[in-house]
Amino acid sequence: MNIGEAASRSGVSAKMIRHYESLGLIRPERRSNNYRSYTDQTISLLRFIRHARDLAFPLAEVKSILALWGDDKKGPEELRSSAMGHVEALEEKAHSMRAMAQALRDLADTIDSREKPEAPRFEAA
Template sequence: MTIGEAAAQSGVSAKMIRHYEAIGLIDAQRRPNGYRAYGAQDVAVLRFIRHARDLAFPLEDIRRLLALWRDRTRASGDVKDLALAHVAALETKAASLQAVADSLRHLAQHCQGDDRPDCPILAELEGPKP
């Protein structure tokens, strides 16, 4: 099938398919005319990548997950360890984002929001005076 057909069946854009090919996540066959040719297994890999991206896995983790998925002798514990490490990273990032949101909320509460030029939000972004 063509890249457009693979994109439609997998839910991954043609641009992203080309990117995944360029970084080695997928290896499309080439026809004699140079066009890419995709099969059912390629679409399955693309769906796998799309689902992993939906779960916010970074590309290097997706590369590891693909290797584990393809390895029928894998230990499920290896997959679980990778998933739990990702959960920990997401929780750390969520806590950091919550702290940022709390800081901005605090600054916004102290901003009068009127016609005066004084604004604690801008003063905070400006940083301390030397």
């Protein structure tokens, strides 16, 4: 499929698709006329990247995660360890986000009681 269809199916703009290609996040096939050709696998990668970016993942981290799928040099244990390192980092971020949500709930409760809001209470993660 061409870049327009890939953009439509993935939810990623054609400009960002070209950017992700320039960063090496995706590698579309090239036709005999040198036009890019996108496969269903590329669409899946683009959706993954879009979702990761929606969750505020830095592009360097997205690239590192994607590299796990294509790394033939690392053994299974090293790949598993790397993947679990990403999982642990995500779980720490989720814990911090829950703490921030609670601080905002506390603020909302204070506002509802018409008391003057104090500095936010935030328990460090």
